[in-house]
Amino acid sequence: MSYFDAASAAPLHPVARQALLASLDEGWADPARLYREGRRARMLLDAAREAAAEAVGCRADELVFTSSGTRAVHAGIAGALAGRHRIGRHLIVSAIEHSSVLHAADAHEAGGGSVTQIEVDRQGRVTPAAYAAALRPDTALACLQSANHEVGTVQPVAEVATVCREAGVPLFVDAAQSLGWGSVEGDWSVLAASAHKWGGPSGVGLLVVRKGVRFAAQGPADERESGRAAGFENLPAIVAAAASLRAVRAEAEQEAVRLRELTERIRVRVARSVPDVEVVGDPERRLPGIVTFSCLYVDGETLLHELDREGFSVSSGSSCTSSTLTPSHVLKAMGVLSEGNVRVSLPTGTAEEDVERFLAVLPGAVAGVREKLGAPVPAASVQQDVLVVDALGKRCPIPVIELAKVIGDVPVGGTVRVLSDDEAARLDIPAWCEMRGQEYVGEEPADRGSAYTVRRVS
Amino acid sequence: MSYFDAASAAPLHPVARQALLASLDEGWADPARLYREGRRARMLLDAAREAAAEAVGCRADELVFTSSGTRAVHAGIAGALAGRHRIGRHLIVSAIEHSSVLHAADAHEAGGGSVTQIEVDRQGRVTPAAYAAALRPDTALACLQSANHEVGTVQPVAEVATVCREAGVPLFVDAAQSLGWGSVEGDWSVLAASAHKWGGPSGVGLLVVRKGVRFAAQGPADERESGRAAGFENLPAIVAAAASLRAVRAEAEQEAVRLRELTERIRVRVARSVPDVEVVGDPERRLPGIVTFSCLYVDGETLLHELDREGFSVSSGSSCTSSTLTPSHVLKAMGVLSEGNVRVSLPTGTAEEDVERFLAVLPGAVAGVREKLGAPVPAASVQQDVLVVDALGKRCPIPVIELAKVIGDVPVGGTVRVLSDDEAARLDIPAWCEMRGQEYVGEEPADRGSAYTVRRVS
Numbered sequence: 001m002s003y004f005d006a007a008s009a010a011p012l013h014p015v016a017r018q019a020l021l022a023s024l025d026e027g028w029a030d031p032a033r034l035y036r037e038g039r040r041a042r043m044l045l046d047a048a049r050e051a052a053a054e055a056v057g058c059r060a061d062e063l064v065f066t067s068s069g070t071r072a073v074h075a076g077i078a079g080a081l082a083g084r085h086r087i088g089r090h091l092i093v094s095a096i097e098h099s100s101v102l103h104a105a106d107a108h109e110a111g112g113g114s115v116t117q118i119e120v121d122r123q124g125r126v127t128p129a130a131y132a133a134a135l136r137p138d139t140a141l142a143c144l145q146s147a148n149h150e151v152g153t154v155q156p157v158a159e160v161a162t163v164c165r166e167a168g169v170p171l172f173v174d175a176a177q178s179l180g181w182g183s184v185e186g187d188w189s190v191l192a193a194s195a196h197k198w199g200g201p202s203g204v205g206l207l208v209v210r211k212g213v214r215f216a217a218q219g220p221a222d223e224r225e226s227g228r229a230a231g232f233e234n235l236p237a238i239v240a241a242a243a244s245l246r247a248v249r250a251e252a253e254q255e256a257v258r259l260r261e262l263t264e265r266i267r268v269r270v271a272r273s274v275p276d277v278e279v280v281g282d283p284e285r286r287l288p289g290i291v292t293f294s295c296l297y298v299d300g301e302t303l304l305h306e307l308d309r310e311g312f313s314v315s316s317g318s319s320c321t322s323s324t325l326t327p328s329h330v331l332k333a334m335g336v337l338s339e340g341n342v343r344v345s346l347p348t349g350t351a352e353e354d355v356e357r358f359l360a361v362l363p364g365a366v367a368g369v370r371e372k373l374g375a376p377v378p379a380a381s382v383q384q385d386v387l388v389v390d391a392l393g394k395r396c397p398i399p400v401i402e403l404a405k406v407i408g409d410v411p412v413g414g415t416v417r418v419l420s421d422d423e424a425a426r427l428d429i430p431a432w433c434e435m436r437g438q439e440y441v442g443e444e445p446a447d448r449g450s451a452y453t454v455r456r457v458s
Numbered sequence: 459m460s461y462f463d464a465a466s467a468a469p470l471h472p473v474a475r476q477a478l479l480a481s482l483d484e485g486w487a488d489p490a491r492l493y494r495e496g497r498r499a500r501m502l503l504d505a506a507r508e509a510a511a512e513a514v515g516c517r518a519d520e521l522v523f524t525s526s527g528t529r530a531v532h533a534g535i536a537g538a539l540a541g542r543h544r545i546g547r548h549l550i551v552s553a554i555e556h557s558s559v560l561h562a563a564d565a566h567e568a569g570g571g572s573v574t575q576i577e578v579d580r581q582g583r584v585t586p587a588a589y590a591a592a593l594r595p596d597t598a599l600a601c602l603q604s605a606n607h608e609v610g611t612v613q614p615v616a617e618v619a620t621v622c623r624e625a626g627v628p629l630f631v632d633a634a635q636s637l638g639w640g641s642v643e644g645d646w647s648v649l650a651a652s653a654h655k656w657g658g659p660s661g662v663g664l665l666v667v668r669k670g671v672r673f674a675a676q677g678p679a680d681e682r683e684s685g686r687a688a689g690f691e692n693l694p695a696i697v698a699a700a701a702s703l704r705a706v707r708a709e710a711e712q713e714a715v716r717l718r719e720l721t722e723r724i725r726v727r728v729a730r731s732v733p734d735v736e737v738v739g740d741p742e743r744r745l746p747g748i749v750t751f752s753c754l755y756v757d758g759e760t761l762l763h764e765l766d767r768e769g770f771s772v773s774s775g776s777s778c779t780s781s782t783l784t785p786s787h788v789l790k791a792m793g794v795l796s797e798g799n800v801r802v803s804l805p806t807g808t809a810e811e812d813v814e815r816f817l818a819v820l821p822g823a824v825a826g827v828r829e830k831l832g833a834p835v836p837a838a839s840v841q842q843d844v845l846v847v848d849a850l851g852k853r854c855p856i857p858v859i860e861l862a863k864v865i866g867d868v869p870v871g872g873t874v875r876v877l878s879d880d881e882a883a884r885l886d887i888p889a890w891c892e893m894r895g896q897e898y899v900g901e902e903p904a905d906r907g908s909a910y911t912v913r914r915v916s
Contacts, residue, residue: 001494001495003487003495005487005488005491005493005495008487008488008491009486009487009488009690010486011486012482012483012486017482020482021479024470024475024478024659025470028467028468028469028470028654028659028660029461029463029466029467029469029771030463030466030467033463033466033771033773034759034762034763034766034779035461035463035762035765035766035770035771035772036459036766036771037459037461037463037771038771067525067526067529067661067689067692068525068688068689068690068692069689069690070680070688070689070690071525071688071689074677074678074688100678100680100688103678103679103680104678106678106679107677107678107679194690196486196690201482201486201692201694202486202690202691202692202693202694202695203525203661203692203695205689219532219565220532220558220561220562220564220565221561221564221565222528222558222561230526230528230529230532230558231525231526231527231528231529231663232467232526232527232528232652232654232660233660234525234526234659234660234661234692234695235660236659236660237660237661237692237695301492304492304493305492307493308492308493308494312493313487313491313493313494313495313496314493315491321492
């Protein structure tokens with residue numbers, strides 16, 4: 001098996017495993033107690049905090065351990081917002097934050113706050129200027145991820161932090177995807193991260209609040225972790241998290257070069273060997289281990305199953321792979337194709353042979369899925385000026401396949417109206433037009449779902 | 459070393475350790491993913507949920523795993539309150555709940571809700587009648603622990619659940635201290651527990667919400683664990699928690715008899731071998747492994763250090779051992795002595811010899827602390843009718859020691875006024891009077907602190 005989904009959860013690093021085992025025997029007692037076992041637990045906790053703070057580049061008393069990255073995000077955003085509620089209740093987030101950030105923003109909005117979403121370009125990048133334009137006198141907090149979890153695009157955090165700092169607004173950084181590779185540059189105020197993304201155990205997040213940042217922890221009071229993370233400290237996991245962060249950092253520079261070469265190979269070779277594919281995300285400013293592409297006329301779930309059968313574990317932002325049947329909000333915000341989407345995220349230590357085998361298997365897997373779905377082959381016949389395709393009740397990628405099948409049936413200048421009630425079509429039909437050089441005219445409400453009009457240009 | 463603080467955190471059970479190790483290799487992937495590693499993680503998670511549900515006595519789909527017992531308590535109370543906010547915002551808690559419950563109640567009150575505390579008797583027990591009297595038309599939720607964490611008293615949960623059920627009010631049960639010994643009887647609605655109390659790893663709590671109970675999870679949305687526990691599942695720890703719960707349950711009946719005999723031995727022998735001691739908590743309806751006593755004229759922190767030097771790890775509810783310098787709210791609610799307080803909570807498997815050694819060491823340790831503090835020895839001299847003792851600025855147990863030193867200096871019928879600004883004196887002076895058969899007249903505000911008046915009766 002080749003596990004290529006490190007951005008979801010990385011396999012446990014050997015150092016994490018070792019540290020976890022050692023501290024199971026030494027670190028189970030309550031670090032708040034005065035007796036021997038408690039004092040030993042306290043020493044382990046203090047040492048882990050020092051090590052993690054050094055890796056983050058902060059003071060030890062600015063860092064607390066939470067029970068997950070999600071908890072760190074929720075607690076960090078809620079605390080920073082509450083700390084500045086007198087200034088206002090306006091929150092800025094980028095459109096491609098992790099769902100934990102967007103859910104925290106939704107909760108803030110439901111509670112009466114206001115939220116501005118910063119749009120991204122087709123590579124998935126925000127601009128500092130967009131943040132500057134969104135800042136208001138009542139802005140309590142701005143949020144920006146250090147790098148995107150689905151497409152790997154690295155964000156201009158330091159520049160956005162400067163813009164925020166000038167306006168006196170703290171910047172919250174979700175560093176979950178990048179902290180294993182290096183500390184986050186710039187003058188940020190609050191930072192969250194998750195140990196199981198860098199090869200630490202699950203059950204540990206980091207929340208860092210810089211000195212001087214107004215912060216009011218929310219929820220019932222609790223004495224542990226400076227009152228910022230309620231509940232008994234998960235000490236063995238905390239020790240393992242800190243030890244593995246130090247270990248992956250020691251290997252980071254060299255491994256980054258190696259993985260970047262492997263993902264670059266995938267970027268280039270997939271575009272060459274798979275027809276009708278769109279490789280997405282910033283080709284330069286990106287994480288070393290993530291590469292994402294979308295295949296026209298392909299059902300993401302079926303492709304994942306095919307790859308799984310071949311021994312590859314990858315993930316997808318296609319609508320058919322989500323429980324809500326909506327495509328990834330990241331791909332949507334970037335305006336790129338979401339159908340047949342595949343994210344490859346290589347864990348550290350991935351062997352070159354495994355990547356080569358993936359590249360050998362992929363074209364056949366994609367072709368197989370397309371064949372099953374009856375994807376279009378060039379054809380020509382009687383031509384009508386306006387052609388209506390009824391794809392109601394059909395899910396991604398069928399509406400686009402139906403469109404592609406008939407576009408040749410209208411003359412250049414003629415239009416095809418696709419009726420669809422699939423949420424993914426809203427994203428994928430315009431994306432198909434862009435890839436195919438056809439004109440996307442627009443969308444209108446229909447009796448059921450929407451009607452998407454496409455004009456044949458060539 | 460003899461670790462006698464299982465009620466804080468139990469050492470890892472061998473089965474927990476074994477299960478944790480096994481699932482570190484099998485259970486690190488995201489159980490929401492469709493590929494092989496994800497499916498394997500999902501199977502482990504489902505099996506752990508089935509096993510935990512069986513031990514609790516609930517359906518698997520009623521149980522979610524949280525990141526700690528505290529999180530289970532916070533999420534359970536907040537969700538149950540929100541689920542019934544249309545009925546009202548009145549919350550009932552017992553006065554001796556775990557601090558996580560009381561902190562949740564404080565947060566509810568700070569948010570505009572109202573809270574009624576149910577008093578306990580001198581054994582630390584509530585009555586169903588007190589709950590019945592507290593129920594109101596606007597009561598959203600009532601809370602009662604299954605057994606007390608400081609004194610071991612078992613509560614009449616089933617009877618209180620019946621009273622609540624008749625009024626249509628759900629009962630939340632904090633079962634942290636008892637779940638390892640058996641399932642909680644009665645028709646409760648919501649239940650919370652913590653794995654590291656039964657020998658499971660830290661980082662895992664259980665939250666059970668019975669079908670039909672109105673529940674609205676609070677905080678930002680999250681798809682995991684039925685939306686009731688945000689964050690990536692800590693799967694290896696969850697597997698270890700479920701496996702160890704099953705293991706301790708298999709040993710519970712036999713071990714309960716053994717530990718009950720050992721704690722009974724401590725109850726009897728401490729009362730006999732240590733002068734001026736009060737053994738607290740219900741002598742019959744109690745947890746097998748917990749015994750708690752308070753020693754007059756003893757500073758709890760110093761006694762803990764002495765016992766630690768002798769190789770015993772115990773905890774204390776004395777004010778001097780808390781970061782806030784206030785005595786345990788449990789001892790306070792029971793109206794028992796808090797000075798020189800020691801809680802012995804035996805982990806499963808505690809050897810009889812260790813308990814015997816503790817009983818051999820304790821009287822000398824207590825006597826040593828008393829000698830250092832200059833505790834009273836019988837004396838008689840000039841007698842005044844009213845005597846004022848200035849104990850301002852002096853901390854527990856000094857005010858009581860000063861009182862005891864001079865009570866013999868006033869004639870029978872005369873009074874002693876103790877001036878004290880120590881919070882613990884409010885509890886300990888009346889408790890001393892009760893133990894000594896002297897009359898506690900009352901408390902008045904003084905220039906600094908309070909004046910406590912005691913009349914000599916004998």
